[in-house]
Amino acid sequence: xxxxxxxxxxxxxxxxxxxxxxxxxxxxxxxxxxxxxxxxxxxxxxxxxxxxxxxxxxxxxxxxxxxxxxxxxxxxxxxxxxxxxxxxxxxxxxxxxxxxxxxxxxxxxxxxxxxxxxxxxxxxxxxxxxxxxxxxxxxxxxxxxxxxxxxxxxxxxxxxxxxxxxxxxxxxxxxxxxxxxxxxxxxxxxxxxxxxxxxxxxxxxxxxxxxxxxxxxxxxxxxxxxxxxxxxxxxxxxxxxxxxxxxxxxxxxxxxxxxxxxxxxxxxxxxxxxxxxxxxxxxxxxxxxxxxxxxxxxxxxxxxxxxxxxxxxxxxxxxxxxxxxxxxxxxxxxxxxxxxxxxxxxxxxxxxxxxxxxxxxxxxxxxxxxxxxxxxxxxxxxxxxxxxxxxxxxxxxxxxxxxxxxxxxxxxxxxxxxxxxxxxxxxxxxxxxxxxxxxxxxxxxxxxxxxxxxxxxxxxxxxxxxxxxxxxxxxxxxxxxxx
Numbered sequence: 001x002x003x004x005x006x007x008x009x010x011x012x013x014x015x016x017x018x019x020x021x022x023x024x025x026x027x028x029x030x031x032x033x034x035x036x037x038x039x040x041x042x043x044x045x046x047x048x049x050x051x052x053x054x055x056x057x058x059x060x061x062x063x064x065x066x067x068x069x070x071x072x073x074x075x076x077x078x079x080x081x082x083x084x085x086x087x088x089x090x091x092x093x094x095x096x097x098x099x100x101x102x103x104x105x106x107x108x109x110x111x112x113x114x115x116x117x118x119x120x121x122x123x124x125x126x127x128x129x130x131x132x133x134x135x136x137x138x139x140x141x142x143x144x145x146x147x148x149x150x151x152x153x154x155x156x157x158x159x160x161x162x163x164x165x166x167x168x169x170x171x172x173x174x175x176x177x178x179x180x181x182x183x184x185x186x187x188x189x190x191x192x193x194x195x196x197x198x199x200x201x202x203x204x205x206x207x208x209x210x211x212x213x214x215x216x217x218x219x220x221x222x223x224x225x226x227x228x229x230x231x232x233x234x235x236x237x238x239x240x241x242x243x244x245x246x247x248x249x250x251x252x253x254x255x256x257x258x259x260x261x262x263x264x265x266x267x268x269x270x271x272x273x274x275x276x277x278x279x280x281x282x283x284x285x286x287x288x289x290x291x292x293x294x295x296x297x298x299x300x301x302x303x304x305x306x307x308x309x310x311x312x313x314x315x316x317x318x319x320x321x322x323x324x325x326x327x328x329x330x331x332x333x334x335x336x337x338x339x340x341x342x343x344x345x346x347x348x349x350x351x352x353x354x355x356x357x358x359x360x361x362x363x364x365x366x367x368x369x370x371x372x373x374x375x376x377x378x379x380x381x382x383x384x385x386x387x388x389x390x391x392x393x394x395x396x397x398x399x400x401x402x403x404x405x406x407x408x409x410x411x412x413x414x415x416x417x418x419x420x421x422x423x424x425x426x427x428x429x430x431x432x433x434x435x436x437x438x439x440x441x442x443x444x445x446x447x448x449x450x451x452x453x454x455x456x457x458x459x460x461x462x463x464x465x466x467x468x469x470x471x472x473x474x475x476x477x478x479x480x481x482x483x
Contacts, residue, residue, distance in 0.1 A: 001027050002050060008134035009458050010036070010073035013066055017459045018073065022130065024050065024138060032138055034130065036073075042128055047101025048138040051082035051090065055476040056132030057157050057449075058465040059187055060256035060276065062125075067279025068289065069386065070127040077133035077475070078125035079160045081153055082144075091159040092132075093143035093428050094124040100140035108361050109392070116425050117294065117392035133458055135477050145428045148436050154445025155435055157474055161188050162444070163426030164275070165195040166434070171295075171423045172250050172273050174199065176208035181248040183240075183264050184255030185214045185225045187472050188275060190448055192252055194441065197229020198434055213248060215240060215267075218468065227447065239263050246416075258282035262408045265418065272412075274422045284372040284407035287379040292422040294388050298375065298409065299419040301368055301397035305335035323357075325350045325364040325389055327374045328399050347377035351389045363391040370402040372410060454478040 004024045009017040026032030028049050034042040057079030061068070065076050078094045097118035098105035105111075109118045125131020129138065147156045165188060174180050174196070182192050196212045203209055214225030214233045222233035234243060240263050251268040253260055258280040264272045265283070277289045285291075291298075321341040326332050327350075332342055343350055347367075355362045367378040367390050378389045378396050390396070404410035412418040435442050451473040453461035458475060465473040 001025065001030065004050065004136060006135050008075045008130070009455075011065055011076045011133075013072045015066055017462075020073070020075075022075070022134065022136075024136065028141060034138075044129075044138065045101070045103065047103045047141055048096070049084070049141050049144065051084055051092070051137055051139050051144070053132050053135055053137055053477055054081045054083055054089070055153060055157050055474055056080050056125075057161070058461055058473040058475065059161060060278070063462065063466055064256065064278045064280075065126070068126065068277070069279070070123075074125070074128065075130040075134040076125045077131035078123070079157060080124070080132035080137065081147070081156050082132070082137060082139065084144075089147040089153075089156065090139070090144040091147055091156055091428055091432070092124060092137070092139045093145065093425070094126065094160065095121045095425065096124065096129055096140045096143070097121040100143040102140075102142050112361060114361075114392050119387060133455060133475055135455065145432065148432060151432065151435050151442060152445065154449060155442045156445075158191065158445055158448065158472075159428055159431050159435070160425075162191045162195065162435070163428050163431035164188065164424065165191040165426070166198075166431055167426030168192055168252060168273055168275055168423045169195045169199050171421055172252065172271060174203070174210045174250070176203070176210065178210045178249040178270075179213055179247070180210055181213040181215055181251045181267060182225070182230070183215045183251055183253050183260060183267075184257070185216055185221055185228075185230070186254070187448075188256075189214075189252075189254030190221075190225060190228055190471070191444070192254055192275070193225050193228045193230050194444060198438070198441070200229070215243075215251075221471070224447065224471070228444075240267060243267060258288075261288075265408050265412045265420075268412075268418060269416075271419045271421055274420060277424075283409040284405060285376055285409065287376045290379050290386070290388070292424055294379070294390075295393045295423050296379065296388065296390065297393075297395045297419060297421045298413060299395055299397060300413050300417050301399050303400050305333075320359050322366070323354060323364045325354065325367040325378070327378070328368060328370040328402075330370070330399065330401065332368070347374065347381035347389050351381040351387070354389070361391045364389055364394070365391055366395045366397055368397045368399055370399040372405055372407045448472045449474050452476060 010020045023035040032044040056077040080092045095116045097115040099110040099115035122128040211231045214230040246269040249270045251264040252273045253264040254275045256276045261282045279289045324340040324342040326344045381389045398413045449472045455477045
């Protein structure tokens with residue numbers, strides 16, 4: 001059994017960093033006990049290994065941590081490079097699910113390949129599990145991905161957000177001839193530009209193309225975005241008033257600012273993709289951060305029977321029918337009842353009903369709503385439970401007769417057929433493979449990281465990371481030399 005004591009800085013709800021004394025006791029096979037200042041704070045089952053933190057990036061989720069629905073205090077930070085006892089470097093996937101821990105489980109989410117959505121997971125540096133701003137961490141054994149020797153630390157520390165950026169690009173699936181805009185290319189947004197450029201190169205090799213627009217207030221960021229692969233750049237004010245409505249086919253909102261969503265909705269023709277987890281209300285919705293966590297979408301319910309296979313929200317219904325949760329008082333259309341397992345009621349009762357299902361995921365596939373309050377209820381139907389009524393990557397469908405109540409989002413969905421999509425974590429191995437194969441891309445850290453701090457200067461790192469002078473800040477543990 002390993003016993004390790006160390007000092008780390010806890011992040012608290014009042015946004016202060018406060019020193020705490022931690023003790024890790026346990027092993028990968030027997031599990032771990034985590035003590036904070038002599039008091040048992042967390043018990044972990046088997047499947048975690050002890051690593052030493054080398055460096056950790058500061059991201060927008062860290063800066064908004066006090067708004068997220070997870071307990072504080074906590075050692076936060078999740079964009080991690082860590083090393084084992086041999087000096088091998090790893091990036092660490094953040095979701096501590098059954099699959100990531102390598103433990104046997106009947107979890108339908110892990111068994112369906114949705115391990116990043118396992119309801120029993122905790123999350124490195126975000127939900128309970130101490131993160132990378134501390135000198136040591138406990139990482140799920142299958143979440144530790146070795147870093148190839150060719151990839152420098154400066155790029156490796158960006159693997160977590162770069163993987164998320166690649167996942168966003170795959171989700172929107174750019175089409176030939178489209179204009180794709182990245183709103184707020186700064187920390188994550190600049191990596192989205194880089195990921196789009198990589199995918200664009202693949203498209204061009206098969207005779208297709210799309211353009212990449214960077215939208216930012218800071219001219220220096222626009223110049224940097226061009227260096228990362230943007231084909232056009234636009235200086236904008238807060239509401240991008242100089243750009244006409246529906247200027248772009250897809251707008252990816254990476255701002256971390258709840259006030260930016262109405263601008264993204266105005267500028268997009270086909271889709272807005274939300275990457276921001278800021279924990280605050282926007283467009284009349286309280287649970288948009290949770291929508292991103294669950295990778296949900298919001299779109300219009302078709303007025304007429306659609307062509308088979310034409311809908312985003314259709315799923316593999318092998319052995320069962322599409323599960324539909326119907327919240328409006330109006331009767332559902334016949335075309336939907338004809339092929340779906342449709343159940344009517346309020347969000348909480350429907351969540352309990354679908355939760356009894358043992359055939360696949362215990363959730364609905366889609367939910368139909370007729371107001372913004374019902375969207376919030378679908379995303380988090382039961383107080384104190386971080387579970388949606390619908391499955392991860394499911395859709396909320398807005399009824400044609402819905403009451404928009406002034407919500408710019410519902411108005412765009414109902415009147416223009418706009419889709420709001422979201423995505424979260426990506427495939428670290430795919431991100432590393434892309435970095436390993438592209439020497440220019442391996443320089444992303446050199447070009448994106450503007451500030452570095454020792455771990456003892458964490459409060460200063462956060463203050464600078466919030467400023468417009470900083471694009472990306474990285475915290476390094478001072479007794480470890482960066483490669």
